[in-house]
Each structure stands twice: as C-alpha cells, then as structure tokens.
Amino acid sequence: MGQIPRFLSWRNMLVLSLAINFSLILKILKGDRERGDSWDRTAYVSIWPVVSTTASESSSLSSASCNYSKIEEDDDRIINLKFGDPTVYERYWQENGEVTTMVIPGWQSLSYFSDENNLCWFLEPELAKEIVRVHKVVGNAVTQDRFIVVGTGSTQLYQAALYALSPHDDSGPINVVSATPYYSTYPLITDCLKSGLYRWGGDAKTYKEDGPYIELVTSPNNPDGFLRESVVNSTEGILIHDLAYYWPQYTPITSPADHDVMLFTASKSTGHAGIRIGWALVKDRETARKMIEYIELNTIGVSKDSQLRVAKVLKVVSDSCGNVTGKSFFDHSYDAMYERWKLLKQAAKDTKRFSVPDFVSQRCNFFGRVFEPQPAFAWFKCEEGIVDCEKFLREEKKILTKSGKYFGDELSNVRISMLDRDTNFNIFLHRITSSFNSTL
Amino acid sequence: MGQIPRFLSWRNMLVLSLAINFSLILKILKGDRERGDSWDRTAYVSIWPVVSTTASESSSLSSASCNYSKIEEDDDRIINLKFGDPTVYERYWQENGEVTTMVIPGWQSLSYFSDENNLCWFLEPELAKEIVRVHKVVGNAVTQDRFIVVGTGSTQLYQAALYALSPHDDSGPINVVSATPYYSTYPLITDCLKSGLYRWGGDAKTYKEDGPYIELVTSPNNPDGFLRESVVNSTEGILIHDLAYYWPQYTPITSPADHDVMLFTASKSTGHAGIRIGWALVKDRETARKMIEYIELNTIGVSKDSQLRVAKVLKVVSDSCGNVTGKSFFDHSYDAMYERWKLLKQAAKDTKRFSVPDFVSQRCNFFGRVFEPQPAFAWFKCEEGIVDCEKFLREEKKILTKSGKYFGDELSNVRISMLDRDTNFNIFLHRITSSFNSTL
Ligand SMILES: Cc1ncc(COP(=O)(O)O)c(C=O)c1O
Ligand SMILES: Cc1ncc(COP(=O)(O)O)c(C=O)c1O
Structure with missing residues (x-):
C-alpha cells in the first residue's frame, strides 16, 4: 500500500x-x-476558411483569386476533384485536434478479439459507446435496440450487408438496384467477384422484375446531394440505407433515421477517411450476425487501433457540441461547406455556363435553423452545347472530375468533390469563372 | 530566418x-x-517464460503446475485453444515495447491516399521500407524487384490474390486446391460468395483435373507445421505461397523464399493480430495491380494508422536483431516456443496417450544453428481408441480445440494453439498430463 x-x-x-x-x-x-x-507540406497546404463570409458575393469570387497569388502561376497544374477525399477537414483537426492525439503502447492490439461477449466480437466497446453518443447528440439516427457492426470503411459494410441479405439457397443471385444517378462504385463492388449470391440490377427507377431484390438508398445521395427514399414500388424489396452524408454540415437533420440497415462512416462525418472505419446500425439480429460472419471471413475483424482512434475523434466531436462557448466541429464544417456552395452557386449564376442542383431549405433540428443542403459533391452540369463535360473540364481547364456516365447518367454531368483542400477548390473556382468564355 | x-x-x-x-x-x-x-488486467495475465529451461524435463512439468497454484481451483475453467490468437507475445511487448509506443495526432489519416506515385497508392512508404528491412535482416524472403501490396491482414490478401490470378473471361470458376491438412478458413473464404471467378477444389494431393488451377502452399503449414512445396504435378498451376509462419521462432530459415506471390502477416510474425496488417510480395506487376484493384474495391485501401504502427513494430524488431548486447525479439520468441514444445513433447512421451508430429532438424541461417521446427500450432493426435479427439478434449478436459475434420483430415486429430498466454498453456499441459488416465 x-x-x-x-x-x-x-x-x-x-x-x-x-x-x-x-x-x-x-x-x-x-x-x-x-x-x-x-x-x-502535404498536411499543411490548406487554408480555412476560403474567403471571408462578409465580402459581397462577386467580390468574394475575385478575392478568392486575389488571396492566392499562386493561382496564376499554377495554371498548368492539374486539379483532381474526381474523388471525395475529405481533406477539407484537415485544417479543423490541425487547429482543434490536439485533444484527439492518441498514444498507443507497443503491446496494444495483439489479440484478434475486442469483446468476446459481444455478438460483434471485434467491436471495441469504446467505439460502440461513442457511436451511440454522437448519434444522440446529432439526432441523425436511432441507435436504441440496434446492433452495431463495425467495418473497414462503410465500403466493407455494404458488402457485408449484401452477404447478409442475399438468399443463400439455390434461387440464384438477387438483383441489387439503386436509382440513377447512383454512387459509381456500387455496381463495380457488386459485380467484381461474379457472385452467385447477388448481382447488379441497374437503375431502381426502371426496375420491374418480380421477386425479392435489394434496393440501395443513399441519402443524401452521392453524386447529386438530394435526400432520397426507396423508389421501387414493391413489397419484396430489402433496403440498405447508406447514410454516409446524413450529417449537419451537408444537410438539415430533419429526424433521426430509422431503417433496418443503416451505414455510416468516419470518412465523411469527421473526415478521417485514412483510418478506414465505418459502422452499421442493424435492427435484426440475424442480419447483424451474418454481416459479422462476412467481416470475419473477409478480414478477421477490423483494426483495433483504427477503432480506438475513431472513438476518440467521435468523443471530441460530441464534446465540442456541448461546448457552449466555442464553435463545434459541425459549426466549423457547416461554415466551410456554406462558403464553398455560396461561391459555386454565385459562379453558376454569373457565368451561366454551368448549373448545379437547386435544393429546398428545411429546418435542421441539430442547428435549430432552416437551410439548404450543401453536399459533399457538386453535381455539375455543363450548359450551352458542351456534350462531354468531363472531357471539356479535363482538356480545357485541367480539372479532373468524374463523368456522369459512371453514375448511370448523362455525359453533360460531372461529379465534383467539394471536400478538397482550399487551394484546390479555389483554383477550380477561378478556372471555371474567370476564363470560362475564352476557351469555349 | x-x-x-x-x-x-x-x-x-x-x-x-x-x-x-x-x-x-x-x-x-x-x-x-x-x-x-x-x-x-487483460493485458497482464501472462507470465513469461513458462518455466525455467534448466529444470529437468519431468520436473519442468510438475513445476509448471506448482508455479500456478490456481490451476487446481481452475479445473472448471474452459480453456480455448481453438484459434491462433498470438497473445504469447504480449509479455515481450510489455517488457520491451516502450520504444514502440506511437503518438498519433488528430489530423493524421484524413486522406484516403498514402502515396499517389506508388502503384499501391494506399501503402505507407514507411511500412514498405520496414518490410524490406525486416526480410533482409531475417533472410526469409527475396524483396528485390517485388511489388509490395498491403492488406487488412493476409486474409484480405489471399482474396486479392484469388481475384488477381483467376481468369476474368467466361471460362468459369478456377479450382483452388491445397494439400490436406489445410488451413480451415481457406475453403470457407473461397466459397463464401459463390464466386464465378474461383471455387474451392479440395485436396491438392488427389487433384486430377486438366487446365489451370490455383494451388495454395502454406509453409510452414497450418495446422501441422511442416514445410511444404506444391504437390499437384502439372505445369498449369498458379501458386500462392502463404508464409505467415516462415519466421525463425517457428522454423529454421534455410533460404530466402523466392516465389511469385508470397503472403506475410504481422499477426504471426510480431504477434500484432489486432492491428490487422498483412503484406504480399509479388513478382508480376499485373498481378500486383489486380490485387490492388481488389483491395480498392473491397475496402478502399488499408488503415494508415495500422500501417504506421506495424512499421514501427517492425523497425523495433529489426533494431533488436542488430543489438549485440541484448536478446532480440526472435531470441525471446524462439525461447518461448522452444519451452512450450519441449514440455508438450515430453508430455506426449510420458503419457503415450497422444502424439505430436516428429520434425527434422535443419540449420537456420538467421540463428546460425540447427534446430527442429516448433510451430505455432500443435497437430495433436489422440491415441488408444479415442475416435473424436476434439470431443474428448472438450468434454473430458474442458479444452476447446479445432477438429481435424475442418482441415480435411481425421477426427482423431485436433489443432491446438501454441500461441496463447502462459497461464492457459500451462493449464492445458496440466490437464492433459496429470489426469489423462483417470478420465479415459
Ligand atoms: C455514398 C457513399 N458510401 C460509402 C462511401 C465509402 O465510404 P468509406 O470510406 O467508409 O468506405 C462513399 C465514399 O465516397 C460514399 O460516397
Ligand atoms: C496460414 C495462415 N494464413 C493466414 C492467416 C490469417 O492471418 P491474418 O491475421 O494476417 O489475416 C492465418 C491465421 O491464422 C494463418 O494461419
């Protein structure tokens, strides 16, 4: 003693x-x-926020170019906005993330097991706790009486859900459908192993086959940012809800989501894509059990270190929301998205050479105010005779984007990441405004 | 300035x-x-080493029970030696792992990308460097002119290799075979999605079909610990070498392995299974590219934090080998395995109620001395009329093991983990010796 x-x-x-x-x-x-x-260098290239909110709209645009004297010299640099790499969040975590620093001793993470008493034996209890807490704080999903399944990103959980929800008898592969424009990776993942359990069935809007099918509902949607519900009119549908973007920096939180299988990810909520952690909230025990079985076969569980890091990040996010004196993580990220969308919409209005979707305002229960969605991607349409928007932006503007064709949609559309670092976003904005006319 | x-x-x-x-x-x-x-508590339950090497063989056995006065009280406790959970390494990392402690700031791991200039864009350069170094230090694999592909455990890399090596035309699924007894998870992983690219083809020793096939060679083998080579006598075989256990604590390192696709894992080399990191050394660029494509589709890369942790652990392991004054990681882990195998073999000899394989000694280039394999699992055979060894050990000894049937072999065999914590290993040893006769 x-x-x-x-x-x-x-x-x-x-x-x-x-x-x-x-x-x-x-x-x-x-x-x-x-x-x-x-x-x-790589970690410090961004500057946040882009430009001051108080500047008038048109002067904001020019100030964006003024602030970055390098933009002119950088005319030859290729700007890649093809992926949804969430580097916009770097600045926040650099400035506010010191409490998120983790110390991991050398003897941590030897065992495969995290919690032998849990159905999901590879789920770290600390992560489970913080997932429940953040959903309670934000009010974006029901967690009561749900099984939490952790995955190596929500990408792995999508596959786990397909494995769990497909019939394993000899009835042949079940069709998996989603309304166009859909997240371009879904068909690729679904068909990559030519599974006998499931296969990509295409656009949910035109799906007419009898029998059971799986419908993927991404809400807010990637690429176009709209809130969605299932569209196939049948009682035999099994639904997977991908809610990667159902967070208040992107869209008003109107009510806690309450679906059978809901997928979330650290990649788009806090921006920690490189940690590779997603989670599913699952109503049915047997579905959860089979998802866990898949992850056991696919990767024998999920990195403990990554889970513990995300637990810490989520804790800091939840704590920041209860901090009445300072700005929360969501205040910061909302402001960043607001700025970018304001600039982009103004540019569309000024140049008239491209358009972005019109969104309806709704009241957000988390922020307690009304606003329009400000998605993680811009679903960008080239106007006035540009048939292949991706080619035009690539060849004439040196901006890489993802063509509408990958989302089951038209070539005149492209998807543009709104989550890149400020410098890249500003060069993009500069290029599509100041010289749009000259290169047509 | x-x-x-x-x-x-x-x-x-x-x-x-x-x-x-x-x-x-x-x-x-x-x-x-x-x-x-x-x-x-969970991290500190083991005691290392089990018993002193200087004690005579039979007294070692009794001292094993003497040292652990709790063994008698624990007669009712179920001892689970079913999995290869490498908790035997905990003690080493607790005692020597302080230099392995990692500090991860909150803003680390936002981007999906680790190294955009590398074919394997999600591979952390630091990990790549330490993988090459540790193989050079140990001399167990050729790394020159190889592509390194990192995976969420070698389990994911096995699937990546199947994806990369299967024909993607309409020739139907390719057969995947391995000689019995084979690692029980292979057939389950191979067939779980009913892939049209590949399917489990069973025992390589009896495989007679024409045309291309994939043969898995696990060396040293799980479950029986023997060094292996391919057994199907055909020129159309595509080989995957799983070298999870080709490290000097388990087997003499006779030469650097030099195969087309070689899989390694932190789980069995350093014991960090919960970090979920494996790596493949791949000769052919196109094979590596397709493996990377699979991992991109399956999990959009591999946790950066986990990669950086393993980089640090491997660095400490390599450094320890160059340290002439102290014992290296491999000295420590070799000694632990040596002790356990000595006790188990002596117990087999004393009781005659079970047997373990006989191994041939070879010279190990790493240690510069001759020794017998001392594998991570004991391929344990119940003798004298016990037909179902798993059932016998479970019901009579409260020891959980994995039945030979899962490895394509007989019920009289079971696989027993030699990598558990010392307390469990010692209870196991005590139960199978002191009262083996009484409960028959
Ligand atoms: C709708 C949607 N779901 C899932 C993902 C993948 O997320 P994760 O990084 O968790 O695998 C993305 C990434 O862009 C996405 O847009
Ligand atoms: C032969 C073999 N390969 C691969 C693995 C899986 O290793 P990992 O943890 O890297 O997925 C094991 C685990 O027991 C194994 O025995």
Whole structure:
C-alpha cells in the first residue's frame, strides 16, 4: 500500500508530461502556420476558411483569386476533384485536434478479439459507446435496440450487408438496384467477384422484375446531394440505407433515421477517411450476425487501433457540441461547406455556363435553423452545347472530375468533390469563372 | 530566418518531452509488474517464460503446475485453444515495447491516399521500407524487384490474390486446391460468395483435373507445421505461397523464399493480430495491380494508422536483431516456443496417450544453428481408441480445440494453439498430463 502514492505520482507526472507534449505540438503547428511555412507540406497546404463570409458575393469570387497569388502561376497544374477525399477537414483537426492525439503502447492490439461477449466480437466497446453518443447528440439516427457492426470503411459494410441479405439457397443471385444517378462504385463492388449470391440490377427507377431484390438508398445521395427514399414500388424489396452524408454540415437533420440497415462512416462525418472505419446500425439480429460472419471471413475483424482512434475523434466531436462557448466541429464544417456552395452557386449564376442542383431549405433540428443542403459533391452540369463535360473540364481547364456516365447518367454531368483542400477548390473556382468564355 | 532557432528549440523540447513520456510509461509499467499488480488486467495475465529451461524435463512439468497454484481451483475453467490468437507475445511487448509506443495526432489519416506515385497508392512508404528491412535482416524472403501490396491482414490478401490470378473471361470458376491438412478458413473464404471467378477444389494431393488451377502452399503449414512445396504435378498451376509462419521462432530459415506471390502477416510474425496488417510480395506487376484493384474495391485501401504502427513494430524488431548486447525479439520468441514444445513433447512421451508430429532438424541461417521446427500450432493426435479427439478434449478436459475434420483430415486429430498466454498453456499441459488416465 505504501507504494501507491509513489505510483500515483509517476502517473501524475506522465499526465503532466503528456500535457506539455500537446502544448508543444500545438505551439509548433501554430509557429509553422504563422510563418506561412510547413514541416509537413502535404498536411499543411490548406487554408480555412476560403474567403471571408462578409465580402459581397462577386467580390468574394475575385478575392478568392486575389488571396492566392499562386493561382496564376499554377495554371498548368492539374486539379483532381474526381474523388471525395475529405481533406477539407484537415485544417479543423490541425487547429482543434490536439485533444484527439492518441498514444498507443507497443503491446496494444495483439489479440484478434475486442469483446468476446459481444455478438460483434471485434467491436471495441469504446467505439460502440461513442457511436451511440454522437448519434444522440446529432439526432441523425436511432441507435436504441440496434446492433452495431463495425467495418473497414462503410465500403466493407455494404458488402457485408449484401452477404447478409442475399438468399443463400439455390434461387440464384438477387438483383441489387439503386436509382440513377447512383454512387459509381456500387455496381463495380457488386459485380467484381461474379457472385452467385447477388448481382447488379441497374437503375431502381426502371426496375420491374418480380421477386425479392435489394434496393440501395443513399441519402443524401452521392453524386447529386438530394435526400432520397426507396423508389421501387414493391413489397419484396430489402433496403440498405447508406447514410454516409446524413450529417449537419451537408444537410438539415430533419429526424433521426430509422431503417433496418443503416451505414455510416468516419470518412465523411469527421473526415478521417485514412483510418478506414465505418459502422452499421442493424435492427435484426440475424442480419447483424451474418454481416459479422462476412467481416470475419473477409478480414478477421477490423483494426483495433483504427477503432480506438475513431472513438476518440467521435468523443471530441460530441464534446465540442456541448461546448457552449466555442464553435463545434459541425459549426466549423457547416461554415466551410456554406462558403464553398455560396461561391459555386454565385459562379453558376454569373457565368451561366454551368448549373448545379437547386435544393429546398428545411429546418435542421441539430442547428435549430432552416437551410439548404450543401453536399459533399457538386453535381455539375455543363450548359450551352458542351456534350462531354468531363472531357471539356479535363482538356480545357485541367480539372479532373468524374463523368456522369459512371453514375448511370448523362455525359453533360460531372461529379465534383467539394471536400478538397482550399487551394484546390479555389483554383477550380477561378478556372471555371474567370476564363470560362475564352476557351469555349 | 531569425525565427528558425526558436522554432527548432520548440521541436527539441518536444523530443525531450516525448522522451520523458516514454520513460514515465516504462516506469509505470515496471512499477506495476514489480508490485505483481496490474492496471490493465487483460493485458497482464501472462507470465513469461513458462518455466525455467534448466529444470529437468519431468520436473519442468510438475513445476509448471506448482508455479500456478490456481490451476487446481481452475479445473472448471474452459480453456480455448481453438484459434491462433498470438497473445504469447504480449509479455515481450510489455517488457520491451516502450520504444514502440506511437503518438498519433488528430489530423493524421484524413486522406484516403498514402502515396499517389506508388502503384499501391494506399501503402505507407514507411511500412514498405520496414518490410524490406525486416526480410533482409531475417533472410526469409527475396524483396528485390517485388511489388509490395498491403492488406487488412493476409486474409484480405489471399482474396486479392484469388481475384488477381483467376481468369476474368467466361471460362468459369478456377479450382483452388491445397494439400490436406489445410488451413480451415481457406475453403470457407473461397466459397463464401459463390464466386464465378474461383471455387474451392479440395485436396491438392488427389487433384486430377486438366487446365489451370490455383494451388495454395502454406509453409510452414497450418495446422501441422511442416514445410511444404506444391504437390499437384502439372505445369498449369498458379501458386500462392502463404508464409505467415516462415519466421525463425517457428522454423529454421534455410533460404530466402523466392516465389511469385508470397503472403506475410504481422499477426504471426510480431504477434500484432489486432492491428490487422498483412503484406504480399509479388513478382508480376499485373498481378500486383489486380490485387490492388481488389483491395480498392473491397475496402478502399488499408488503415494508415495500422500501417504506421506495424512499421514501427517492425523497425523495433529489426533494431533488436542488430543489438549485440541484448536478446532480440526472435531470441525471446524462439525461447518461448522452444519451452512450450519441449514440455508438450515430453508430455506426449510420458503419457503415450497422444502424439505430436516428429520434425527434422535443419540449420537456420538467421540463428546460425540447427534446430527442429516448433510451430505455432500443435497437430495433436489422440491415441488408444479415442475416435473424436476434439470431443474428448472438450468434454473430458474442458479444452476447446479445432477438429481435424475442418482441415480435411481425421477426427482423431485436433489443432491446438501454441500461441496463447502462459497461464492457459500451462493449464492445458496440466490437464492433459496429470489426469489423462483417470478420465479415459
Ligand atoms: C455514398 C457513399 N458510401 C460509402 C462511401 C465509402 O465510404 P468509406 O470510406 O467508409 O468506405 C462513399 C465514399 O465516397 C460514399 O460516397
Ligand atoms: C496460414 C495462415 N494464413 C493466414 C492467416 C490469417 O492471418 P491474418 O491475421 O494476417 O489475416 C492465418 C491465421 O491464422 C494463418 O494461419
């Protein structure tokens, strides 16, 4: 017993020493930013927010180009907005993320098992707790009486859901459908192994076959940002809801989602795509059990380190929402998306050479105010005779985007990431406005 | 320029402060161990090594039971040796792992991309470097002119290899075979999605079909520990070598493995199964490209945090091998396996109620001495009329093992993990020796 005070004091010193680390890291980061320099170039190229909200709309646009004197020199640089790489969030986590720093000792993560008493034996209890908490704080999904299944990104969970929901008898592959424009990766994943359990069935809007089928509902939708419901009019449909973007920085949270199988991901909620963590909220025990079985066969569970990191990130996000004095994570990310969409919509109005979707405002229960969706992607349409929008942007503007054809839609549409770093977003904006006419 | 010294001094202070952290963590861990107490029970249940090597064989056995006075009270506890959970390594990483501690800042791992210039765009360069280094240090695989593909465990890489090596035309599924006894998960993974690309073709020893096929060679083999080569006598075979256990704690390293597709994993080399990292060394660029394509579709890459952790662990392992004064990681783990196998073989000899395989000694280039394989699993055969060994051990000894039938072999065999914590291994040893006769 006599040793306990000594032992506690070592512990205390460690806490103190860790606190010194964090403040030093913060100091160094701040020092870098103040000098406009960086010791990790890739991590520090973004500037947040893009331009001041108080500037008038048209001057915002020009100030975007003014602020970045490099834009002119960078005319030859290819800007890749093809993927939804969520680097827009880097700045927030650099500035506010020191409490999110994790220390992982060398002996962590030896066992395959996280929680042998849980149906999902590879789910870290801490992550489960923070998933429930963040959904409660945001009010975007019902978690009560749901099974949580963790996955290596929601991409793996989509496959786990297909495995769980397909009949395993000899009735042949079940059709998997989604309304166009749909997330371009779905058909590729679905058909890549020529599974006898399921196969891609195409556009849900024109689907007419009898019998059971799986319908994927992505809401808000990738690529176009609209809220969605199932469209096939049949009682035999089995639904998977991909709610990757049902977070208040992208869309008003009108009610807690309450579906049989709901997929979420850290990639689009907090922006930590490189950690590769997604989660499913599942009503039916047997469905959850089969999803877990798939993940066991596919990757023998999910990285513990990654789960613990996401648990910490979600905790910081939830904590920030209860912080009445400062801006929450969602305040920050909402503002960033708001800025970008304001600039993009203004550019569309000014140039008239392209359009973006019109959205309806709704009241968001989380923010307690009314606003329009401001999606993670812009579903961008070239107007006035440009048939192949992807080709035009690539060849004339050196901007890489994803053609509408991959989403089961037209060539005149492209999908453009709104989640890239500020510098890239601003060069993109500059290129599609200042010289749109000249290169037509 | 005037700010640089100030900036550097912050950096220096951080390094100093981190060093203080590590020594404090070490101090606390040591303090815990000295008191025989633990602040993380699950992580501290093992004791290493089991018993002293200097004790005579038979007294070792009894000392194993003597040292653990709890064994008698624990007669009712079920001991699960069904899986290859590598918790035997916990003790080493607790005692020597403080340099392996990782600090991950909150803004790490936002982007999906690790290295856009690499064919394997999701491979962390630091991990690639340490993989090459550890193979060079150990001498167990050729890495020159190979593509490295990282996976969420080698389990995912096995599937990536199947995807890459199967014909994607309409020739129908290719047969995948392996000689019995084979790793029980292979057939389950291969057939779980009823793929049109590949299907399980059974025992390679009796395989007679014409045309291309894939043969899996696991060497050392799971479950029986023998070194293996391909057995189907045909020129149309495509080989995958699973070398999960080709490390010097398990088997003499006779030469660097040099095959077309070689799979390795952190789970069995360093024991970090919960991090879920494996790697493939691949000769052919197109095969590597298709493996990468599969991992992109399956999980959009592999957790960065996990990769960086394994990079650090491998670095510590390689460093320990160059340390002439202390014991290396492989010295430690070799000793642990040696002890366990010595005790198990002695028990087999003493009781005559079960047998384990006889292995041939070979010279190990890494250790520079001759020894017998001491595999991660014991391929355990019940003798004298026990038909169903798994049932016998479960019902009479409360020891869970995996029946030979799952490996395409006989019920009189079971696979027993040799990688569990010491307490469990010792209870197992105690139960199969001291009262083997009485319960027959
Ligand atoms: C609708 C949708 N679902 C899932 C994903 C994949 O997310 P994860 O990174 O969790 O695999 C994306 C990524 O772009 C997406 O847009
Ligand atoms: C031969 C063999 N290959 C692969 C694996 C799976 O390893 P990982 O944890 O890397 O997925 C195992 C695990 O037991 C194994 O025995």
